[in-house]
Amino acid sequence: MSAGDIAATREERRPRGRLDKRQAIMDAGLRVFAREGYERASVDAIAAEAGVAKPTIYNHLGGKENLFREVMLGLARAANAKFLAALESFPSDPSGPAELREQLLAVAPRLVDCYHEPESWARQRLLYAESGRFPDLFPAVLAAGTGQGLEVLAxxxxxxxxxxxxxxxxxxxxxxxxxxxxxxxxxxxxxxxxRPIGDDVLAGVIEAGIDTFLRAFSPRPA
Amino acid sequence: MSAGDIAATREERRPRGRLDKRQAIMDAGLRVFAREGYERASVDAIAAEAGVAKPTIYNHLGGKENLFREVMLGLARAANAKFLAALESFPSDPSGPAELREQLLAVAPRLVDCYHEPESWARQRLLYAESGRFPDLFPAVLAAGTGQGLEVLAxxxxxxxxxxxxxxxxxxxxxxxxxxxxxxxxxxxxxxxxRPIGDDVLAGVIEAGIDTFLRAFSPRPA
Amino acid sequence: MSAGDIAATREERRPRGRLDKRQAIMDAGLRVFAREGYERASVDAIAAEAGVAKPTIYNHLGGKENLFREVMLGLARAANAKFLAALESFPSDPSGPAELREQLLAVAPRLVDCYHEPESWARQRLLYAESGRFPDLFPAVLAAGTGQGLEVLAxxxxxxxxxxxxxxxxxxxxxxxxxxxxxxxxxxxxxxxxRPIGDDVLAGVIEAGIDTFLRAFSPRPA
Amino acid sequence: MSAGDIAATREERRPRGRLDKRQAIMDAGLRVFAREGYERASVDAIAAEAGVAKPTIYNHLGGKENLFREVMLGLARAANAKFLAALESFPSDPSGPAELREQLLAVAPRLVDCYHEPESWARQRLLYAESGRFPDLFPAVLAAGTGQGLEVLAxxxxxxxxxxxxxxxxxxxxxxxxxxxxxxxxxxxxxxxxRPIGDDVLAGVIEAGIDTFLRAFSPRPA
DNA sequence: GATGAATGAGTATTCATTCAT
DNA sequence: CATGAATGAATACTCATTCAT
Known part of the structure; x- marks a missing residue:
């Protein structure tokens, strides 16, 4: 979606096949990078998983390094979009502390989900793994991703x-x-x-976090 | 000590004796793994940095995988020791909220330092990076490292x-x-x-964290 | 033919086209295996002798083991073809014992040559040497090679x-x-x-063998 | 046995342990060489199988090449001894063709056994495999082994x-x-x-060989 | 534009051999 | 004399990249 849109704005009048291939490569790249890590991911494997020939990857994305950057930025943008969507209807003018707590309990799982979906773990792990080799990646991913969400939440x-x-x-x-x-x-x-986390466990973590937050930031009686 | 001296007298003539080659290899392994990541780290580079021949690494540690595991467990143990040391004199029976806050302000930087020293970043990043390839590593490192500290702090x-x-x-x-x-x-x-974090910035983060914690967990007036 | 010409025109400018690299590799493989044995034969040496890059061997033949198998089966097939060709015009309805002996004396050197040419020695020695490591090789070589000839001769x-x-x-x-x-x-x-065998020596061996055979299998007078 | 005797003549007054070790090394060498071939046989494996440290092999036998030569010559000598022993009571003045045939049928299995025991296959295969690398080995083994037996049989x-x-x-x-x-x-x-050969099959081969031999070399009626 | 084929550089690992004890 | 420890050299194999079509 997001990656598709981005590509579309750049090459609107191209035949459909081109975009499909670019997207297929990026999807395959994400899968292989997530599964194997950057170094172990072979361009061969990505090409096979994308169903294209190896040089096509070089034509479309210029090489392994750039493909990796694009994949990571795509992940960041998608994560940001999802985070913002989760925040969309929060807060809706609560009447009192009890309703505020309800609203927090409603939005929190959607936010937590942004950190617990497979793409998020992949992004996080690849970021940790390759920040040394790609020093510009961490700031870029932050800017395109979590950074924005944090400010909106603030x-x-x-x-x-x-x-x-x-x-x-x-x-x-x-x-x-x-x-x-x-x-x-x-x-x-x-x-x-x-490993998956049990729904009840997750709910307990979320509730505990919200309660601590509310205890810390609820207005004190004078 | 004595072993060190003996080795020294031997080293003068020929650097071939056995000494603490094992430790030298593990130190070099940590440096190279931290710098390059597991895959990019070449056994050649580690051997060169340790000042030993490549087969010596295989003799002492059996191969790259096992060397990595040993390095990670070593990091975890060292981190745990440091964390426990930081906690040693905390808390010392505070007289009231103000003194408790003082004690927290005193111990927190030492705890935070455990997360901010280079070895901790290396451990964290390598763990994130290679948990897919070494599924047993995360639990092992947790058990030998942070996990214990958390319980003691609790x-x-x-x-x-x-x-x-x-x-x-x-x-x-x-x-x-x-x-x-x-x-x-x-x-x-x-x-x-x-990048380093400015002392004042760090102090601000710590103080904010402690204050939020205290607001959340201080006893409420009845 | 035409492919050869085309390749030739290409070869003049750049030796990178694909051509019969496969055959060149197998020829070089035979030479190096025969000269050095399986273990000592290095893929590097084979690549150099074939005039290709090392990975080309892996692309075309998948690795050292498979290359060896292909080489051995090729040897077996070639030997079989030569053996059958030698037998083609034998026997041609001899009129009596003397003519039978003549025909045997005529065909025998061609058969013996099948056992005395360099390729045969190479095949034999590699087979003896590597039957432990390649247990399926001996039966396969027998089936593709000498085994057939023996039955036709029978x-x-x-x-x-x-x-x-x-x-x-x-x-x-x-x-x-x-x-x-x-x-x-x-x-x-x-x-x-x-070492080469003198023609006269070889002729003596052959004649002695034929005479023993004829004495053993000639019809006896009733 | 034979190898032990030979060593004894060279070092008669040495303590027993030395000979035992030398013999243990040669035995282990034979086993490992037979199992793995010359190149694949590692001195480590031989040392382990002999129950000695690696340098001991160098002390006693000077290295892998020489160990191999000694092992091969030992095999040849042992094979020769066995072959001669088989021939010892042959022939014992047969009264006629029938008794000659009996005597051949009696001695032949013992001779064939010399070619069919594991040591013989090992010797044969190692000889074929390594004659290129050890050009002097084939003549030496022939001289110490089968060559002598052939002449005695003659x-x-x-x-x-x-x-x-x-x-x-x-x-x-x-x-x-x-x-x-x-x-x-x-x-x-x-x-x-x-693979083992069935006793009946072997007996058939032997009988057929003897019969062909006898038909070829029995005196003809004038 | 997409591809099959080729390559130069680089990897982990093993081995025969030799010191120093 | 026997050994534990160390090493230099060599091996099979893989990969990112680029031609020529």
Missing amino acids: GRLARLANAGHLEIADPVRAAGQFLALLTHELPGLSQLGE | GRLARLANAGHLEIADPVRAAGQFLALLTHELPGLSQLGE | GRLARLANAGHLEIADPVRAAGQFLALLTHELPGLSQLGE | GRLARLANAGHLEIADPVRAAGQFLALLTHELPGLSQLGE
């Missing part, structure tokens, strides 16, 4: 603070703490995404 | 709760949240360890 | 027996004995193919 | 010819033909020693 929290529902000094930092409270157990529980 | 928090200084339902989870609040900004601020 | 001897020129109970066994009588001295005389 | 046949039991022009050649008739099917039947 805005929503600020809105709640302005309405008197929360007491927040630094909304961006609070947003980060909120996400940290929601997600900090995920790596351990899922073994970096290699 | 015990300390439980002690504070028993003394009435904190209100904690699930100490292990609270310990995780505490560490998450302290460390969640580190990856972004340091670009996964590739 | 048929020709049976024809002579039917015509009353020989007295043969078991033609296949008699064929084997015939070949054994012709060839049993070859390994010793030629030091397993490493 | 003498026995000559004795029979002198007594009028056989008609032999060239005894050495006849001896070779005799052995060839007895053994030519062994490689095919046993797949170069990798």
